[in-house]
Amino acid sequence: MTERVLVVGELLTDRLSGSTVEAIGAGARLAGGASSVVGFLAGATARSRAPEFGRYGVTEVAILEDPACEGAPVAALVTAVVAAATELGTETILLAGTSFGRDLAGRLAARWGATAATGVTEITRVGSTLELRRPVFGGRATETRRIEGGRAVLALRPHAFPSATEAPCETRLRPIVAPAVPELLRAAHRTGLEASPGGAGPGLAEAAVVVSGGRGLRAPENFRLVEELAAALGAAVGASRAVTDAGWRPSSLQVGQTGKAVSPQLYIAVGISGAIQHLVGMMSSRVIVAINSDASAPIFKVADYGVVGDLFQILPALTNEVRRVRGQ
Ligand SMILES: Cc1cc2nc3c(=O)[nH]c(=O)nc-3n(C[C@H](O)[C@H](O)[C@H](O)COP(=O)(O)OP(=O)(O)OC[C@H]3O[C@@H](n4cnc5c(N)ncnc54)[C@H](O)[C@@H]3O)c2cc1C
The missing domain is CATH 3.40.50.620 (HUPs)
Known part of the structure; x- marks a missing residue:
């Protein structure tokens, strides 16, 4: 049979x-x-x-x-x-x-x-x-x-x-x-379901592409640089715990040991040092790209492609290029 x-x-x-x-x-x-x-x-x-x-x-x-x-x-x-x-x-x-x-x-x-x-x-x-x-x-x-x-x-x-x-x-x-x-x-049924702020893109756990930001962004208003790149790529937005603990973004975006485990085709880590508690949540991503100004940051040990440089210069240029290539 x-x-x-x-x-x-x-x-x-x-x-x-x-x-x-x-x-x-x-x-x-x-x-x-x-x-x-x-x-x-x-x-x-x-x-x-x-x-x-x-x-x-x-x-x-x-x-x-x-x-x-x-x-x-x-x-x-x-x-x-x-x-x-x-x-x-x-x-x-x-x-x-x-x-x-x-x-x-x-x-x-x-x-x-x-x-x-x-x-x-x-x-x-x-x-x-x-x-x-x-x-x-x-x-x-x-x-x-x-x-x-x-x-x-x-x-x-x-x-x-x-x-x-x-x-x-x-x-x-x-x-x-x-x-x-x-x-x-x-008796315990769901009575409502509202999308989280910034949740218009694909769900973090299921997304094929994730762009995550860390403390290297320095201030909550700068996190929009990550969101703009994610929007251009049709990606989900993630964050390190430093970002969610500081209240820059909700904890639902946290990737890592005490956050979500993700395994997208492409994971872009921006201004994230690569602490083990973050790595365990994203290490099985197919391709990992890290953008960090410190060449000795541990994130580069797991990255397939690394860009050593200032995210405030790299992200706007990268987002513009993605938009240009995708005709946005
Ligand atoms: C029990 C426990 C559970 C935890 N769970 C998690 C978890 O689930 N997820 C998680 O993420 N963390 C978790 N953590 C916290 C973790 O240990 C780290 O503290 C956290 O991941 C650090 O976040 P970060 O990389 O954003 O910040 P940092 O470690 O401060 O790194 C910031 C990075 O930004 C870079 N940078 C600075 N300026 C620029 C610039 N202009 N351009 C480019 N790069 C720049 C720096 O070189 C640095 O590498 C946990 C910790 C504990 C103890």
Whole structure:
């Protein structure tokens, strides 16, 4: 029997998140085609949004049309996803590498009797054995782990897997019957969702390009230099803890040990020294560019490209050049 992989969908407004599309791509490679991937969506819009999976060749979507799942805590989805996986007879659930996916992974694994892993960057199957790799110790080592048979719930690291290619097809809906969301979880539902200031760009954790600024910017008003470069590149804005502790920008932008972990295709660190607590949050970025006036700053040890110089001269020139090249 063909292996089927369940991919739990995460919606950003009315579209599947980029990380979900990457999970579909990973599932298709694992199971030998997108038609062996089954999508999952829950909430009042599950039926109308299911065709989003069909854009990537997924022919079947398990749905739970329970409005109580809308804005409910992640825990409210667990029983429904388990019901879908059990009904499909799948052994593997893939999740987006977002805080939603990481949160759901552990809960699902505990309920479903599965092995869980987060931050996964490679998956291969040999017979009934799943072999996966993922960075550990803040990116300073890569772990290889084998799951010999049995169920697996894997949350993938953003940008580690290529997105599924578009191959539009019809989707078949499979309504799931699941126990009602417990009263306790209904009581804790989300009542509002406002974008954070400066949050118009891509989300930090998912962004393909991140421009982060540090104390080298000297004053909060100078941080706009970072924001302007990010806007020109269509990048997300990040910050070191020195910046967020000083209140120049909100802590939601902090990258590092006590902030967000990011792994974009391109990370540009501006006026950031490269303390280990910052590095652990961005070291696994594909290409790292550092701009710093101190040639001995530790950030240059992890940078692929370094510019030693004054950010107040470099950033405006770089932003202008990006705008010119991109016709902005
Ligand atoms: C428990 C704990 C958790 C922590 N968690 C985090 C975390 O999650 N994230 C985090 O970032 N930090 C974290 N920190 C703090 C971390 O140790 C550093 O203090 C912090 O990262 C430093 O921020 P910075 O690089 O912006 O500032 P600095 O270390 O002061 O570096 C500023 C840099 O700007 C450069 N610079 C100055 N002027 C210019 C100029 N004109 N042009 C170009 N470059 C210039 C300087 O050469 C310097 O390298 C944590 C610390 C602790 C103890």
